[in-house]
Amino acid sequence: MSDQTFRPMTMGQQFGRRSWAEPWKIKMVEPIRIPTRAEREQALREAGYNTFLLPSDLVYIDLLTDSGTSAMSDRQWAAMMLGDEAYAGSRNFYHLEEAIQTYYGYRYIVPTHQGRGAEHLISQACIKPGQYVPGNMYFTTTRLHQELAGGTFVDVIIDEAHDPTSMHPFKGNVDLNKLQALIDEVGAAQIAYVSLAGTVNMAGGQPVSMSNVRALRALCDRYGIPIYLDATRMAENAFFIQEREEAYADKPIADILKDFCAYTDGAWMSAKKDNLVNIGGWLAVNDADLFDQLRNMVVIFEGLHTYGGMAGRDMEALAVGIAESVQDDHITARVGQVRYLGELLTDWDIPIVQPVGGHAVFLDAKRFYAHLPQDQFPAQVLAAQLYLDSGIRSMERGIVSAGRDPETGDHRYPRLELVRLTIPRRVYTQAHMDVTAEAVKAVYDARAETKGLRMVYEPKYLRFFQARFEPIA
């Protein structure tokens, strides 16, 4: 498939003339309210123009993240009542272990409190100081844990990933030539592992193809380099393989997911995303010695190896969530809702990352505010303006998130300067998507008068969470 000809189908095209709808109905509702304009102005000022610092009571539609924000099913809530809160050997752990083995196919499981707990363990266990960790674009917490373990992250994603207008169907793919060049330069022994992410968050939720992971496996086998997978949104990645790789068109999502994982040596998971729970994570590997080491380390940092920081009831809900998360009708509706929002914005010529990814629509702040230099934080500005207009909360994914280069101390200037409208799973309706699209349009129409921001407080680690800003007069 060449990137000139590729256009993802609308869900209408995919399923014929008829509309599709979510495979669930709503049993319980949570009231939300639109704060007044005056409340929004004050809240934004008090939050230092950082949407992470807004109280959620003053948010109308919350698209900050899809992390831990999913609606659980009635089965998951029922599972919460089956919590076995024994300190050791909780029966819920064995259910969780079985679900991960069944659906992801890995042999050994270590539970963690959330994804970064698992990233910490795998980084500390597998990276020797001075080693390199090549990956298909960085993720904030992932790279930080790799750096804290003494590693250096090297981006080996294909160039198309950095171009928000490229229609490449698998913009998450690893560029094998870049990886080969790194191996030639530093030697295979200096590479800790390949850090592969299924749907690349920072590139706009872009998928990795099955043929890419197969070729990656072959290359790594030649040098004895392991591959560890960030499986956080791998079920969504499987949907794109089903849609875009002919050999998988008739395969269920669950089978595609397991086939993909089989090319890797292990995975870490933020269960707060694909796996449909509000908190939780896990780490899974196939190597018995590595597992031994990880199972020992988890006791120091997370909790005993049969709960890892989760309550028994949370592990039970997670085991049920895993099974639900790989159902074809669930994933189709999930990605379909994201695509619906993306299509509305595309129809209005609003600059977004194309093709629309699995969990979010990413607004291209560089093109949105072409008059603002990157060090006036155009994506931060856009997230603030969207909140001001309608109480909708989004997230900066640009220069603030990229942080500073640990060597030079300068800002990293990423090519992508984005605002993420992240859709929680099974939470909002199509009407919420319409309201969101109209709000983005209103902010877009007022773009010429919009001014930049200056950073007035900057924390040392993961600054985007807590940094504060002021408008430039």
Ligand SMILES: *Cc1c(COP(=O)(O)O)cnc(C)c1O
């Ligand atoms: C959220 C996320 C993580 C970190 O997981 P937490 O559960 O937030 O600690 C790691 N990788 C990716 C791709 C993520 O989206």
